[in-house]
Amino acid sequence: MFARIALLSAPYSTLTYALPDIFPEEFWQEGLRVAIPLGRGALRAGILMERLEHSDLPDGVTCKEVAWPLETVLLLSEEIRALARDLAIRQGLEPGCVFGHVLPQGLRQVDLRIRWLAADRDFSCTVKQVTKLEPGLRQALAVALCRGEARLVAPGRDAAGEELCVLRVDPPWPVRPQAARQREILDYLHERGQVSRRQLTRDLGAGSAPALRSLLQAGFVALRHAEADEPADELLPPAPRAFELNADQQRALEALRAALETERPASVLLFGVTGSGKTAVYLELIRHCMEQGRSVLLLAPEVALACKLRRDAACVLPHVPLFFYHGYQPPARREEIFRRLATRQEPCLVVGTRSALFLPVPQLGCVILDEEHDSSFKQDESLPYQAKELAWSRIARQRGLLV
Known part of the structure; x- marks a missing residue:
């Protein structure tokens, strides 16, 4: 499979790339933001505008692969993409130029970190580093991302502070009597309710991390991403008196x-x-x-x-x-x-x-x-x-x- 990708930065071209087969075909939706190589190893952000069954490149030309997706949940609906296409046609521009000017700055960058908390590892790397991983690890990371076991974190965000540990079992705890650390975590969550992973490791010590991974793998604890709260508005004036339209x-x-x-x-x-x-x-x-x-x-x-x-x-x-x-x-x-x-x-x-x-x-x-x-x-x-x-x-x- 191939795709036409619109660059979100200069020269704002729409270029053809191959889609890596470590992700299922249905994963690559039109409108998905992706990281693509351009030039000598540099990664740029782009938008998948169209999927192709065959490359439109001439014989003998090698097609580069999309490096990595920048999201798993589609943010650009068909309505927004159609609006950008119309404006691009009216102004004689590439669609990437329109998106590159109207999208928030964070949605035009590739400086994301991939977080994967598995039973046997607490793995983290940047999108730029993922292309250098050995193929087996890259494949496993892609599977984890599709299953929701790994996620993409924007720079400056506290990943551990945003991941809430949620208890999924009731006492008596279904763990071995010798698993003192696991029992300590389960007792802690039973008493406190859902807390962030950072708060849990801060209270119970860094040595609790392996036990937490085991509980996650067994399904006794789940991680939930905390939604950002809406900032409080400034003080609003008193509500106006009820009135009727003339x-x-x-x-x-x-x-x-x-x-x-x-x-x-x-x-x-x-x-x-x-x-x-x-x-x-x-x-x-x-x-x-x-x-x-x-x-x-x-x-x-x-x-x-x-x-x-x-x-x-x-x-x-x-x-x-x-x-x-x-x-x-x-x-x-x-x-x-x-x-x-x-x-x-x-x-x-x-x-x-x-x-x-x-x-x-x-x-x-x-x-x-x-x-x-x-x-x-x-x-x-x-x-x-x-x-x-x-x-x-x-x-x-x-x-x-x-x-």
């Missing part, structure tokens, strides 16, 4: 609801002077869209306006799952939001600036551009695009509503 607002809301419920894409302009209550209409439309089981993107031209919209939404819709995204957030935070949305199934509200258009929002039903006349919705530097055109391109595929 007649004009109600008519506007009814028209928006009708457009949302059609089975074809729709675009509606909501016009009103400052202070006429457009935000109130937005929020009621968001409530209605969420009740229909569809997500909403609420975008502002500037970060300050986006912060205000986020506060308004959090106050009026306190029970709606809300994500906030903009270009001034730390790279690690933007990557975390991207990953959370990519694996999310339930509808949510995403508030942000124009860059939020490239987020993998699940079941998107409505995009709202507040102050859409503002020139900040048009990006001229780096990767040029008009947010209104992209929003329509995206919502048209979902047969949703652009406001």
Whole structure:
């Protein structure tokens, strides 16, 4: 098997690579991020754009292999890939150039570490080192990755601190009486509940590591990856008093609801002077869209306006799952939001600036551009695009509503 891989860094080419057979064929999905060799041993990040049965290279040309996958759970949905392809065609660019500018920084790098905790070893290496492993170990590592026994850890992340040890058996413990270390670990987890692997080895000593590996192999203890907690928001203002829409607002809301419920894409302009209550209409439309089981993107031209919209939404819709995204957030935070949305199934509200258009929002039903006349919705530097055109391109595929 071969694949067309889009480079996420200059020269942003789309090149042909062979897919290593140590992974099953179904593992190589379109949209998967991978590490590929380029030049004299350097590894680059790329995206698998298309699988091929045969190489399109001329006879006598050797095709390099993909070095290693950079994820096991697909983060780039077909919707996001189609949006990037459309923009690439409009701008005369390669898809890798689009992804290379819109993906969070951490998703464009290969500096990942592979962690494999097995019964007979506690193995760790970087993606760059995996190509130098002997074939048998590399094969075993690939199998462990597919089974979920190994995982990829981003640089700067505390792998041992994020792996929770979970007890899977009840006393009396099914271990040999002489296995004092194993019994100590089981007693510890029975008393404390799930704790991180780092905390366990810190409390029981480094000598507990071999006993823990034996318990993991036997299935008496399991490792679970701790989900990152959502950072606390800044102090929100008091919730506004309950109010009812006036007649004009109600008519506007009814028209928006009708457009949302059609089975074809729709675009509606909501016009009103400052202070006429457009935000109130937005929020009621968001409530209605969420009740229909569809997500909403609420975008502002500037970060300050986006912060205000986020506060308004959090106050009026306190029970709606809300994500906030903009270009001034730390790279690690933007990557975390991207990953959370990519694996999310339930509808949510995403508030942000124009860059939020490239987020993998699940079941998107409505995009709202507040102050859409503002020139900040048009990006001229780096990767040029008009947010209104992209929003329509995206919502048209979902047969949703652009406001």
